[in-house]
Amino acid sequence: MSRNVLHVENVTMQFGGVVAVNNLSMDINEGEIVALIGPNGAGKTTAFNCVTGVYEPTNGRIDYMGKTIVENYPSGKMKRSYAGENAGLYTKRVVNTPDKITALGIARTFQNIRLFKSQTVFNNVLIAMHMRRTSNVFSATFRLNMKEENQMRQEAMELLKIVGLEGVADELATSLPYGQQRRLEIVRALATHPKLLLLDEPAAGMNPQETEELGAFIKEIKDRFNLTVFMIEHHMNLVMGISDRIYVIDFGKQIAEGTPEEVRDNPAVIAAYLGVDEE
Amino acid sequence: MKKTTKNLINIALLLLMFVGLYFLEQHFGRRSMLITVLKKGAIYALIAVSMNLLNGFTGLFSLGQAGFMLVGAYTYAVLTIPMAKRMAVYQYYDGGIINFTVPTIVGILAAGALAALLAMLIGMPVLRLKSDYLAIATLGFAEIIRAIIQWDTLGPITNGSNLLKTYPTFKSVIPVFAAATICIGVIVLLINSTYGRAFKAIRDDEIAAEAMGINLFHHKQMAFIISSFFAGIGGALLAMYQGSLQANAFKASMTYEILLIVVIGGMGSVTGSVIASFLFIACSEWWLRFLDTETYLFGGTVKLPLLRSGFRMVVFSVVIMIVVLFFRKGIMGEKELWDLFTPKKKKEGIKP
Structure with a gap:
């Protein structure tokens, strides 16, 4: 068991x-x-x-x-x-x-899709990675965390590739068709590990x-x-x-x-x- | 375009701006209307961007900006009045109780720091509220701050409701622009960082943001503190611009002015706030001034109708209504100036 x-x-x-x-x-x-x-x-x-x-x-x-x-x-x-x-x-x-x-x-998705509306598909995934940051607000503002930032971006792109959304990474999240929005929500949840x-x-x-x-x-x-x-x-x-x-x-x-x-x-x-x- | 070339272009543009400012100042003179408007516009731009960080980017409808500006302005003025002049300024309080003077730059930073500290304390209870309630509570706190600063018992520090003056000011337009540019640049960097993305996530959908592991209170407080820090610095710059300082000027109507700039420029657009504040200041201080003076044509025989003291505000209101009606999302919406030049691709522009 x-x-x-x-x-x-x-x-x-x-x-x-x-x-x-x-x-x-x-x-x-x-x-x-x-x-x-x-x-x-x-x-x-x-x-x-x-x-x-x-x-x-x-x-x-x-x-x-x-x-x-x-x-x-x-x-x-x-x-x-x-x-x-x-x-x-x-x-x-x-x-x-x-x-x-x-x-x-424990990550979740929502019954009524709750994507970050003003953000791109890519940023939606990126935001979910904010949780695992090690930088503080100071180092993030003055770009002392470029290594972590690049790592986050790379991982977000990989996740999008897995679900086949890499082509629409720069589109607004709400401009996607319904089914892809659902997928994006799942990917966003996955980004929190x-x-x-x-x-x-x-x-x-x-x-x-x-x-x-x-x-x-x-x-x-x-x-x-x-x-x-x-x-x-x-x-x-x-x-x-x-x-x-x-x-x-x-x-x-x-x-x-x-x-x-x-x-x-x-x-x-x-x-x-x-x-x-x-x- | 590569990022490095982009940065180089931005730096070049900034340098060009400062060179341009220098020549404008040489040509028109420091006391000219244009330079005055540019000075005040730059200060208001900083304050509007700091308010936009809170209202436009984090989605917290706060109306406490005037209060934090007031704290910043007073902190700066109180700390930087030269020792020799204190007796004259604090004439009703035996020269006050502060026996030291700090350099200008330290005074400005202290102004931001104290405003930020106050924001931290106020934020603890207030940020648990949402939307309109948050607006009411912050507005209330701003008024309380104003009342406390005018309190007679604090007179030895704040000079009560009397004027503070003779603190160091700037004469040229360059230092104002330098300070405002640095501060706005820092805010832009913050907005484009991972924290900035978290702020925008909170604005878009609090529940989803929290489900993605973003600690709501922590981030809201951070935005509140940073916004107040820059409002404090803006307040200090405004004190320098005015040359003398009285708490009574920092009423709620000042917050509304800044809110207006933010809304006209576009909630969630830094360049929108900057453009709107220069337009706003130019209109209210300069371009519409002629409406306030009675004018006679044809050698004083015909008096132009309507033109009289106060008419400027009527026209101004109409202009604002037109803007609100035809530019629903403000001049820039959520776009930035550099988005307009980069044809629909990336949104990650890095200005200053």
Whole structure:
């Protein structure tokens, strides 16, 4: 059994009275492609946002490579209105801002593409390398870091070559066609040297052929960069085609887990997606 | 074009500018309107570029520029008044309590440093706010700074609300341009460095920038401090230009003037800010001045209508409205001057 990369334990996220993610637990091991699926509004992106530090979960714990990166328990006003389970199980509070979590090796893409709009394709990738700089603002301003700067530029160009975007490196990021913008977002995430890549609906808005290409692309970069991939996706062809395991959530709660075949035949999943016959 | 040739061209252009300035000054004289406008324009250009670094490049809508200029101006003036003249300047405070004088250049750097220090302190609470709230908070702090400097108890240092004068000033236009060019050059270098890219990333999309590992608070504070540093230096230069200094002049309206320059020039364009500040200063100090004086034609028989004190501002407002209507993104948008000459290829121009 390979090493555990991400361990999500009893995570609950409550907004006011709404429990968006309810007692979610999952494990992702090194080298796997794991998908998180569920109907619209099931809480998939919220779960992502908890892992990446955008939200602070109301209750629960998240470990990355055996180290706790997020932990929280209901406190303050939430103490009384908390509607989830396992209240009192956690007593510590660990908070990490998204940039720290990215620095640990978790990179993500966004459901609605969030590229740096005024910047070129090349600069978009370059910006993601800023995190690993060793220069301070003084040495960077007075160009005392040319060696590092050139290295960054070279690496950015290599990354763009891998995905075949080197020809449009000097174009504005937003001038690219949709599919290439998606790819650029993935490359930008790769530039932070992640070990775990979170993809939030990478195939949203793609046609069947683009989706197929994307599947191959994800597999390719996974092998090439030794990644573990965790993705949210609606395209069942893609999910069933490339994932090793699938978690299914509905109304914030996990309803199924297993290999694509197991999940496909699971009555609870079919019920969640298609509805149950009342009679 | 290779980078070295580009740098050589830039240096040559700068030298040409200074030579040109020298001859202009020789020809028109130091007290001429043209030279005065050039001096003030250069100072405003520096201040506008420093504000652009914050508002245009980092996307922080801050309105505290006048406050930091004020700190810079006062720091410079207080530290550089010659010992012999202190008794006369601080006549109500027994000559003040500062018993030393520093050289001009040290005074200018101290002006920037103190403004930067203050920005660091103010930034800690204020930079947690966003957009309009940040603008309100910084505006408030600028007003507080003005009130504190005029506070009577601080009189032995700041001379209260009385004039500060007799500190060293410049007479020629060359040193102003030299100082402004160096400072703007440093800002341009910063903007084109990896930190500059991070600033632009924060402006474009905070959430994505943070997800790419950019520490938002750290970088916002950095931009705030650097911008204030140069605003402080700009304030010191402005004090030198004016010859005497009073806190009352650094009102919020001064910040708006600079904001106007930044917007007219284009948020996110250094050359835009520079061009706009010279245009702005020339219009408000020189070209539109005739509108403020009552003029009689035909040997004093016909009085031109409308021309009277204050009419300049009316015309000025109309000009600004036209600019805002027809140049939505300012004169330059997000482009730089050198982008216009390099046919749609690289965006990495290195000026000064």
